[in-house]
Amino acid sequence: MATIARPSHATHEVHNQAAPLRPANFFALDLALQEALEREGGGWAYDRVHVLGELVGRPETLAHSERAERNEPILRTHDRYGHRVDEVELDPSWHALLRTAIEHGLASVPWREARDGAHVARAALFSTWGHANGGVLCPVSMTNAIVPALRAGAPELAARWEDRLTLPDYDAGALGGMAMTEKQGGSDVRANTTVAVPTGDGTYAITGHKWFCSYPPCDVFLVLAQTDAGLSCFLVDRAEGGMEFQRLKDKLGTRSLPSSEVEFRGAVGRLVGEEGRGVKAIITMVNHTRLDCLLGSTTSMRHGTMQAIHHARHRAAFGAQLVDQPLMRNVLADLAVESEAATAAALRVARAFDDPQQGAFRRFATAVMKYHVCKRAPQHAGEALECLGGNGFVEESGLPLLYRDAPLQSIWEGSGNVAALDVLRALVKEPEGLPAFLAECELARGGDARLDAHLDRVQADLATLTPQDAEFRARRIVEDLGFALQGALLVRHAPAAVADAFCASRLSAGGAGHAYGTLPVGVDAAAIVDRALPA
Numbered sequence: 001m002a003t004i005a006r007p008s009h010a011t012h013e014v015h016n017q018a019a020p021l022r023p024a025n026f027f028a029l030d031l032a033l034q035e036a037l038e039r040e041g042g043g044w045a046y047d048r049v050h051v052l053g054e055l056v057g058r059p060e061t062l063a064h065s066e067r068a069e070r071n072e073p074i075l076r077t078h079d080r081y082g083h084r085v086d087e088v089e090l091d092p093s094w095h096a097l098l099r100t101a102i103e104h105g106l107a108s109v110p111w112r113e114a115r116d117g118a119h120v121a122r123a124a125l126f127s128t129w130g131h132a133n134g135g136v137l138c139p140v141s142m143t144n145a146i147v148p149a150l151r152a153g154a155p156e157l158a159a160r161w162e163d164r165l166t167l168p169d170y171d172a173g174a175l176g177g178m179a180m181t182e183k184q185g186g187s188d189v190r191a192n193t194t195v196a197v198p199t200g201d202g203t204y205a206i207t208g209h210k211w212f213c214s215y216p217p218c219d220v221f222l223v224l225a226q227t228d229a230g231l232s233c234f235l236v237d238r239a240e241g242g243m244e245f246q247r248l249k250d251k252l253g254t255r256s257l258p259s260s261e262v263e264f265r266g267a268v269g270r271l272v273g274e275e276g277r278g279v280k281a282i283i284t285m286v287n288h289t290r291l292d293c294l295l296g297s298t299t300s301m302r303h304g305t306m307q308a309i310h311h312a313r314h315r316a317a318f319g320a321q322l323v324d325q326p327l328m329r330n331v332l333a334d335l336a337v338e339s340e341a342a343t344a345a346a347l348r349v350a351r352a353f354d355d356p357q358q359g360a361f362r363r364f365a366t367a368v369m370k371y372h373v374c375k376r377a378p379q380h381a382g383e384a385l386e387c388l389g390g391n392g393f394v395e396e397s398g399l400p401l402l403y404r405d406a407p408l409q410s411i412w413e414g415s416g417n418v419a420a421l422d423v424l425r426a427l428v429k430e431p432e433g434l435p436a437f438l439a440e441c442e443l444a445r446g447g448d449a450r451l452d453a454h455l456d457r458v459q460a461d462l463a464t465l466t467p468q469d470a471e472f473r474a475r476r477i478v479e480d481l482g483f484a485l486q487g488a489l490l491v492r493h494a495p496a497a498v499a500d501a502f503c504a505s506r507l508s509a510g511g512a513g514h515a516y517g518t519l520p521v522g523v524d525a526a527a528i529v530d531r532a533l534p535a
Helices: 031-039 043-056 059-070 092-103 118-129 137-153 155-165 278-314 326-352 356-387 389-393 399-405 416-429 433-442 449-463 474-493 496-507 525-532
Strands: 074-078 084-089 176-179 195-198 204-213 220-227 230-237 243-248 260-272
Touching: 031 043, 031 118, 031 326, 031 474, 031 525, 043 118, 059 092, 074 243, 084 243, 092 137, 118 137, 118 278, 118 326, 137 155, 137 176, 137 220, 137 230, 137 260, 137 278, 176 204, 204 220, 204 230, 220 260, 220 278, 230 278, 278 326, 278 356, 278 399, 278 525, 326 356, 326 474, 326 496, 326 525, 356 389, 356 399, 356 416, 356 433, 356 474, 389 399, 416 433, 416 474, 433 449, 433 474, 449 474, 449 496, 474 496, 496 525
Parallel strands: 176 220, 195 220
Antiparallel strands: 074 084, 195 204, 204 260, 220 230, 230 260, 243 260
16 A cells, blocks of 8 residues: 655744743843933942842743742741751742842941942842842841831940841841731731730730731831830841741732741740830831832833833744734833833932931822832733733743732832822921922923923822812822822933923823823834834
């Protein structure tokens, strides 16, 4: 019987797929971050950030992140003999990522290098390494933030711990964490039931349960507990015992990061701040970590924008590259505008942390921009994912991780409602905050008529705000303030194409729709995309 010859066809040739984005220097590709670093006074750290940009853009850094996410933390409460050990087993890749962050000064630059622009430099470092893994930045953020809280509330404890907390040495240094929230209270920390009882030697014995405690391997924690004088803040040294970790949280995102529940059983606490003024004592730490929430969401937007543009440049459909198709170009440009607006605002707020004279602006702007940028990050991540289509829905693309992690910053250190209400409280308790914020926005007055009109509307709305409707309107008020600062910064500092697109879509009545990719006709989308990711 004759053999029928069948034609052979290659079935596994890969074509019309984007090449890997890495290796690349993620800082060198980020023109908006480079310019903001220089503009806000941190230009002296350019070379440091450039080095970190090269590290974060290496394929092996991505492999570390994927492995840390895949091999999730495991809590070991007891050893084989039944002794309590309360240890968390973490993948070596987690330690590699955290080591790099610590040894490049992400938790120490402002404190070990007291120079102009130190917080700006640290913000750029933090944002750049955020491309590696979002979970790793949690202990970095808390360790950085605990230092000013100790300086302000317990100088003797700061003298004891600061050298280790700010040491850029992963093995010899120390990490700081916090334990505030409880299952019955959440953000309402005044409802806490954890109790601290004086022992007679200047310390307190702390007993209670914390619903969230991050991150268990830390060396010291700031803890809120009730005394006879009211809610108070304490420093707890884990090595002194009394902390028993009950379980690790099964979370939506940042799954590489072990977040825990903890029982305090007579843990030794040392007072930070005044007894009964625990919120005041810990708010210094919270304000610094809120800045990092803003930075984290900014990095999320930047990463999503890079991935979307890179894919669109290397993927063809319906006879043309995606990046050359008008509607996709609209989406990409809109994502890029959002990313640059977040970058400009985040580093401007960071600069306010460097200048004691900007305290009023710093406190008000941190609350406004933490709410505003963090609220917009999840939608941004979802749209970036969709730019890759089905490829974006696959774990190997990295976009599902970005999407899962994106909501965290809005929840951490006060969810959206808490952040918005904090702004309202600041209007009353710190009346100098709003004028300082608006004065910054007014520096751009005359640069764009749409921005001028938006500033007029914001101020008119605030002038007519009544106590009866203030809380109901809180989110819209804060959103309008956030757009005002971003618009002012872009009008003053960004290329005309970026500033025009922002004002046309975010500040003009009826200028754009609610989804990304609804920029009005006339914006220079191609120029915006080319700036966002230089070819």
